[in-house]
Amino acid sequence: MSSPARTPDRAATLRDAVGLGLAVGLYGAAFGAAADAAGLNVWQASTLSLLMFTGASQFALVGVLGAGGSALAAVGSALLLGTRNTVYGVRLVPLLKPHGILRRLGTAHWTIDETTALSLAAPDRRLARLAFLASGATIFVLWNVTTVAGALGAAALGGTARAALDAVVPAAFLALLWPRLRKGFPEAAVQRRVALGGAVIALALTPFVPVGVQVVAAVAAVALAGRPRRREVAA
Amino acid sequence: MTGTALWAAVIAGSLGCYLLKLAGLSVPASWVEQPFVTRVVDFVPAALLAALVAVQAATSGHDLVLDGRLVGLAVAAVALALRAPFIVVLVLAGAAGALVHVVAG
Numbered sequence: 001m002s003s004p005a006r007t008p009d010r011a012a013t014l015r016d017a018v019g020l021g022l023a024v025g026l027y028g029a030a031f032g033a034a035a036d037a038a039g040l041n042v043w044q045a046s047t048l049s050l051l052m053f054t055g056a057s058q059f060a061l062v063g064v065l066g067a068g069g070s071a072l073a074a075v076g077s078a079l080l081l082g083t084r085n086t087v088y089g090v091r092l093v094p095l096l097k098p099h100g101i102l103r104r105l106g107t108a109h110w111t112i113d114e115t116t117a118l119s120l121a122a123p124d125r126r127l128a129r130l131a132f133l134a135s136g137a138t139i140f141v142l143w144n145v146t147t148v149a150g151a152l153g154a155a156a157l158g159g160t161a162r163a164a165l166d167a168v169v170p171a172a173f174l175a176l177l178w179p180r181l182r183k184g185f186p187e188a189a190v191q192r193r194v195a196l197g198g199a200v201i202a203l204a205l206t207p208f209v210p211v212g213v214q215v216v217a218a219v220a221a222v223a224l225a226g227r228p229r230r231r232e233v234a235a
Numbered sequence: 236m237t238g239t240a241l242w243a244a245v246i247a248g249s250l251g252c253y254l255l256k257l258a259g260l261s262v263p264a265s266w267v268e269q270p271f272v273t274r275v276v277d278f279v280p281a282a283l284l285a286a287l288v289a290v291q292a293a294t295s296g297h298d299l300v301l302d303g304r305l306v307g308l309a310v311a312a313v314a315l316a317l318r319a320p321f322i323v324v325l326v327l328a329g330a331a332g333a334l335v336h337v338v339a340g
Contacts (some may be wrong), residue, residue: 013304017240023321026321026322027321028294030321030325039236040241040245041238043240044241044245047245047246047249048245048248048249049252050255051246051249051250052245052248052249052252053323054252054256056283056284057248057252057278060283060284060287061244061245061248061289063287063290063291064287065236065241065244066291067290067291067294068296068331070269071241071243071244071247074244074248075244075247075248075251077283077287078248078251078252079248079251079255080253080279080283081279081280081283081284082255082256083255083276083279084243084276084277084279084280085252085255085256085259085274086255086256086258086259086267086276087253087267087268088256088259089256089257089258089259089260089261090259090262090264090267090268090302092259092260093259093260093264096286098260103258104257104260104261106328107260108253108256108257109253109256109262111240111256111259111260139326153305159272160333160336160337161333163303163332163333163335163336164329164330164332164333164336165329165332166303166304166332167303167304167306167307167308167328167329167331167332167333167335168325168329168332169291169304170288170292170304170307170308170311170328171307171308171311171324171325171328172325173284173287173288173291174288174308174311174312174315175311175315175321175324175325176284177280177281177284177285177288178311178315180280180281180284181281182312186277187277190278191278191281193277194281194285195280195281195282195284195285196288197239197240197284197285198281198282198283198284198285198289199283199285199286199288199289200289201282201286202285202286202289202290203289203293203294203299206290206294206297206298206299207298207299208297211296211297214286214288214290215283215286215287218282218283218284218285218286219279219282219283221278221282221285221286222275222278222279222282225274225275225277225278227270227274228270228273228274231315233264
């Protein structure tokens, strides 16, 4: 048995991890539906949720394919969105200390927004490890189950329901973006400026470039963020 | 797009995204934790997700189009601003899109 002082911490960590997993599960269903709308079959949708396992990149890949973009543009936008997981990994190493090749390979697979946020918020290293494993396992299972449900559910739709699905997909992207623009997110005003810039670039290029390329090109809007406010001395 | 090309995108994208994750756990922190790198990475999602919202809601191929998707998006934005849960946002957006589809024929 753990000591009484520790038990509430563990319980709170597990509760947060499972709660987040349940919320993320809904996004999995939306992803499955978006993948179906983009013309992917349920195996392809599942492969993405099993192997790629990073929501924004998965949505981007099927979003570009669904718009009629090339495989290259789809993969490019997924990879651009995947770069933040590299930064997360760097921040998780001192906390999780994944020793050994197998543990490192496993930790890498579950290095995503939610597991990183919960691990970094944990009060100590032991709880950080627990938060990472509990949230990773919950999200991985629910994300994959709901992906299949969403893909099969969307595949069964017809007519008016398809039109509803067409409207659900951009709304799901907006819901993914929204928390970054909301007050309280670091530099929310700058995030809003960059987001607006990205949307304008994408729409302005749409008539002129191969479909999908405008999404990748929108990354240029990052320049609107300007230099970091705090100048750190580079090593 | 052919099934093979779709599979190629699925596999290449998955492998690439996994390697990006693994790189963070494997390269020296000083390579990544540079002001310029973290600055760019912090803002990539806003730029790309917003571009995807715009393309998904208001384009078809090379054309800009106004249809039920944009109405659904507006409804979703209002719902998000009112802090509606995710599922409510999607249901309202879908209902708005379907309504436009029915009304516009």
